[in-house]
Each structure stands twice: as structure tokens, then as C-alpha cells.
Amino acid sequence: MAYFSIKNLNYKNFENFNFEINQGDFVSIIAPNHSGKTMLTKIILGIYPTSDICILDKTKLNEKEVLNYIKKIGVATNEFNQEFLFKKVKDELAYPLLNLGYPEHKINKQITKISKYFKIEKILNKDINTLNSSTKKKLLIILALIHDPKLLILDSILDELNKNDLEFMLNKLEGLNKQKLTIINFTNNLETISKSNTLYTLDNFKLDNIKELDYNTLKEKGIIIPFPVELSMKLKYFKKLDKIYFNLDELKGALWK
Amino acid sequence: MEIKFNNLTYKDKKKTLLKKINIKIKNNLITGIMGSNSYIIPDILTSISSYKGEVLINNSILEYDNRKICYIKKLNKDTFLTKTVSDEFYLKKKNIKDNNYLEKITSSLNMVGLNKDYLEKEISILSKSEKRLLQIALNLVTNPELIIIDEPYLYLDSKAIYNIKKIILDLKDKYNKTIIILSLDTNILYELTDDAIILKNNQVLISGKTSLIFKDYEFLNTNKIILPDIIKMKQILLDNEINIDFKDIDELVKGVINNAKEDKDES
Numbered sequence: 001m002a003y004f005s006i007k008n009l010n011y012k013n014f015e016n017f018n019f020e021i022n023q024g025d026f027v028s029i030i031a032p033n034h035s036g037k038t039m040l041t042k043i044i045l046g047i048y049p050t051s052d053i054c055i056l057d058k059t060k061l062n063e064k065e066v067l068n069y070i071k072k073i074g075v076a077t078n079e080f081n082q083e084f085l086f087k088k089v090k091d092e093l094a095y096p097l098l099n100l101g102y103p104e105h106k107i108n109k110q111i112t113k114i115s116k117y118f119k120i121e122k123i124l125n126k127d128i129n130t131l132n133s134s135t136k137k138k139l140l141i142i143l144a145l146i147h148d149p150k151l152l153i154l155d156s157i158l159d160e161l162n163k164n165d166l167e168f169m170l171n172k173l174e175g176l177n178k179q180k181l182t183i184i185n186f187t188n189n190l191e192t193i194s195k196s197n198t199l200y201t202l203d204n205f206k207l208d209n210i211k212e213l214d215y216n217t218l219k220e221k222g223i224i225i226p227f228p229v230e231l232s233m234k235l236k237y238f239k240k241l242d243k244i245y246f247n248l249d250e251l252k253g254a255l256w257k
Numbered sequence: 258m259e260i261k262f263n264n265l266t267y268k269d270k271k272k273t274l275l276k277k278i279n280i281k282i283k284n285n286l287i288t289g290i291m292g293s294n295s296y297i298i299p300d301i302l303t304s305i306s307s308y309k310g311e312v313l314i315n316n317s318i319l320e321y322d323n324r325k326i327c328y329i330k331k332l333n334k335d336t337f338l339t340k341t342v343s344d345e346f347y348l349k350k351k352n353i354k355d356n357n358y359l360e361k362i363t364s365s366l367n368m369v370g371l372n373k374d375y376l377e378k379e380i381s382i383l384s385k386s387e388k389r390l391l392q393i394a395l396n397l398v399t400n401p402e403l404i405i406i407d408e409p410y411l412y413l414d415s416k417a418i419y420n421i422k423k424i425i426l427d428l429k430d431k432y433n434k435t436i437i438i439l440s441l442d443t444n445i446l447y448e449l450t451d452d453a454i455i456l457k458n459n460q461v462l463i464s465g466k467t468s469l470i471f472k473d474y475e476f477l478n479t480n481k482i483i484l485p486d487i488i489k490m491k492q493i494l495l496d497n498e499i500n501i502d503f504k505d506i507d508e509l510v511k512g513v514i515n516n517a518k519e520d521k522d523e524s
Contacts, residue, residue: 224414235514248489
């Protein structure tokens with residue numbers, strides 16, 4: 001049985017839509033504009049009402065089980081109207097746990113654990129408004145993980161991290177993924193998919209599992225192809241490389257051993 | 258429009274955010290600014306007045322005029338104030354004395370790759386990419402002399418990025434605008450700007466011609482500035498003593514293939 005599934009979804013533009021992933025998968029869904037990404041995210045989160053269509057870790061998304069279902073999910077979105085509620089980073093991290101009824105000592109323990117893992121101890125007492133935009137996005141991902149969810153949904157948020165933060169967060173997420181955190185990463189930028197074990201494209205409300213990245217198809221869909229990926233795709237076509245590389249240092253190693 | 262910052266210092270709640278900044282933004286060029294607190298520079302040009310030092314616009318002391326300078330920030334909840342695209346344009350009209358406003362709106366929309374049909378659309382149904390393009394069109398309709406864009410490619414798909422790149426270059430070359438680009442991405446600075454200013458520890462680390470700044474691998478590596486991909490690739494080739502001269506990715510691919518052939522022939 002799949003760890004997370006959407007079965008026979010028929011909602012607005014989605015027709016007979018099915019999706020299944022296993023526990024510990026790191027799935028990237030490459031989704032251009034107007035592909036249905038936002039609607040799908042809202043369906044998974046129960047913002048658009050469906051019943052018994054989405055199942056996570058044997059818990060169904062329906063009126064009866066919605067609270068248990070939603071506790072298992074962490075979501076970080078790049079929606080620009082998403083506001084932080086508090087001034088201090090530490091207060092922002094504490095608030096979701098307070099809502100879940102955690103006692104104070106457990107809240108502190110959880111904040112210490114996550115801030116150590118993501119190396120944000122130094123900014124815990126900082127005013128969020130003074131952080132740069134990439135750090136704010138990083139913080140949104142950390143917030144989504146504060147309650148130890150089973151499934152993390154990243155809604156195009158990795159696309160907005162600067163290069164250093166992206167590399168750091170992908171490594172950290174890979175670490176959590178190895179500890180069985182299941183991740184769905186919606187993205188428009190191939191730079192964010194390097195740690196994924198499964199790839200899909202979502203286009204016009206239809207999902208396709210892809211085994212190989214096709215340059216022309218991705219360009220046609222408006223997907224951002226970073227320099228190392230474009231270079232390795234082209235060199236692979238000419239049989240100079242046998243796979244796609246996401247950074248130039250690895251690509252260098254493959255070309256000039 | 259030429260801008261000079263002479264010995265500019267800006268403090269916020271006793272903390273110095275910019276210290277003794279001396280920079281020149283040249284008329285009719287694209288200048289890229291990156292680094293710590295660089296976002297304060299457009300704020301000073303558009304709203305902050307509590308700085309020490311001097312800001313000169315065309316050799317005169319800075320006076321705020323939102324018709325001459327536009328600042329295209331990242332999208333936020335206050336970017337759009339009305340419901341439809343048309344309402345948003347007419348909200349801007351109070352700044353413009355023009356009988357042919359509809360023509361101007363249409364031309365701004367066309368410039369960013371949108372069309373007149375968008376006027377009746379509700380902003381809430383637009384994709385993030387379309388919202389960003391609309392935001393740019395709204396700023397261009399006032400025909401500003403200086404255009405400041407924060408992260409020009411943010412929220413855009415690759416097709417829209419291609420359009421924006423062309424628009425920025427056209428604004429400089431065809432419409433003689435002065436442009437400032439704020440970005441943390443050195444690829445964007447390298448690709449789009451004539452001059453670059455890099456700030457570090459609230460001061461100017463280096464400023465000058467972009468092509469010259471990004472030639473100095475050692476300086477950039479020492480200061481932990483991420484090299485643009487194309488420059489990093491040149492450094493890799495140099496370190497491996499491989500001689501491939503290239504301007505773009507296709508020339509590089511051709512060079513790598515030919516280089517491999519030469520190696521084979523030699524062996």
C-alpha cells in the first residue's frame with residue numbers, strides 16, 4: 001500500500017487523477033505556470049474539500065480524520081502573502097507547537113533540536129524583518145518541519161533560495177529524507193531536483209512520471225534549466241556524459257577525470 | 258540619469274547599515290548591486306531621507322519624484338491594491354497628465370508580453386509570473402527615467418525570463434533608461450549589467466565594469482562571492498589547462514567535443 005496516495009480525483013480540471021508515493025520518497029514535480037500545482041497543493045492540504053481521496057500513512061482526509069491527517073503534513077509555500085506572525089524567530093517557531101498543545105519544555109527541546117540541525121541558533125532571537133529574503137524562505141521550510149511531520153510539501157519555495165542556501169537546505173533535506181521523511185517538491189527550476197529519487201511533470205492538470213529529462217520538452221513548458229544541467233544535457237546527447245549533473249564541480253569530475 | 262552617493266552613511270536604530278558609500282551609477286547603463294544591505298540603496302533613492310552624506314541626481318541634490326524613479330520590488334501583499342488589472346492602471350493615472358492613457362497602458366502591457374485582454378482580468382487569477390509582468394508594466398506606464406528592479410527573474414518561468422531580459426536591454430538601448438538591478442545571483446549580474454557594485458560588511462567591496470570584476474577569480478573566491486556559472490566554467494578549463502574559447506553554452510559544447518576529439522587524435 002502506498003504511503004501517500006490520491007485516488008480517482010475528479011475536482012474542477014482534475015479528471016481521474018491518481019498519484020502514489022512510498023514512504024521515504026523525495027519526489028519532485030516539475031510544474032510550469034497554470035499547470036494545476038496550486039490547486040493540487042490545496043487539495044492535498046484539505047483546503048479544497050474532498051473526502052477519502054487523499055490518504056497519508058493510512059489516515060484518510062475526511063471530516064472525521066482531518067486533524068490526524070493534517071498533523072502529519074508540513075507545508076512551506078512561496079505565496080507572497082504568507083506572513084510571519086511574530087517578530088522574533090524563536091516565537092515564530094514556538095507558535096505551531098503551542099497550537100498543537102506541546103508543553104513548554106517540549107517546545108524548547110524541539111526548537112533547540114531543529115535550530116541545531118539547520119544551524120540557525122544565532123538568529124533565534126533576531127527580528128524576522130531584518131533577515132534577507134532567502135533566509136526568510138529557509139525559515140518557512142524549517143517552520144514546516146517543527147512538528148516532525150511525516151510528509152513535507154514544498155510549494156516552489158526552494159526556487160527562491162539563493163545558491164548557498166539551496167545547496168545547504170538540499171543537503172539537510174536529504175538527511176531528513178534518509179530518516180524516512182517523505183518529500184514532495186513542486187518546482188519550476190531544475191536546480192532544486194538534484195536530491196529527488198522520483199520525477200514527475202504536472203502540466204494541464206495531468207501528471208507524468210519521467211525517467212529522463214528532455215531538454216526541448218522542458219524548454220517548451222517554460223521550465224528553468226540551470227547552466228550545469230543544460231550543459232550536461234547537451235553533452236549527454238553527444239555521448240560525452242552518461243548522466244545529468246547539477247553542479248559544475250561534479251560535471252568537471254566526469255569530463256576530465 | 259546619473260546618480261552619485263558621496264560618503265553616504267545610513268544608520269537604523271543605532272546600527273550602521275551602510276558606511277561611507279561612494280558610488281556612481283552612470284546614465285543609460287545597467288548597474289547591478291549585490292551584497293549586504295544593498296536593498297537600502299533604492300530605499301534611499303525613493304523614500305529614506307535620514308542619511309548622512311550626499312546623494313546627487315544629475316549633479317543636483319536628490320528630490321523625491323516618483324514619476325522619474327520607479328522601484329520594482331519583490332511581490333508582496335501590498336503590490337496590488339485593487340481587484341482588476343484595469344483598476345490598477347487607473348490608480349496610477351493620478352501621476353500622469355495624458356489623454357492617451359489607454360494607448361500607454363496597452364503599450365506597457367505589450368512591452369512585457371501581455372495584451373489588452375488582461376485589462377478586464379482579476380489580479381487574483383493571474384499566475385505569479387503574470388503578476389510580476391503586470392507589476393513591471395504598471396511601473397513602465399509612468400515612463401520613469403530610472404528603473405530599479407529587485408531580483409528581475411524571481412517568480413518567472415523561462416519564457417518570461419527571456420522576455421524580461423529583452424525588455425531590460427531595450428529599455429537601456431532603445432529608450433535610454435538608466436537601470437539598477439538588485440540581485441544575489443551573480444549569473445544575472447554577469448549576464449545583464451554593464452557596471453556592478455558589490456557591498457560587504459556595509460561598505461563597497463568593489464565597483465566598476467562587470468566584465469572586469471568577474472575576471473578576477475582569485476579576488477571573488479577570497480571574498481566568498483559565488484562565480485557566475487560561465488566564469489566558473491572558464492576557471493575550471495583554465496585549471497585543467499584546457500583551451501576552449503566560448504561566449505555561450507553552444508560554443509562550449511562544441512569546444513568540449515572538439516577538445517575530446519583532439520585528445521583522441523593525439524593519443
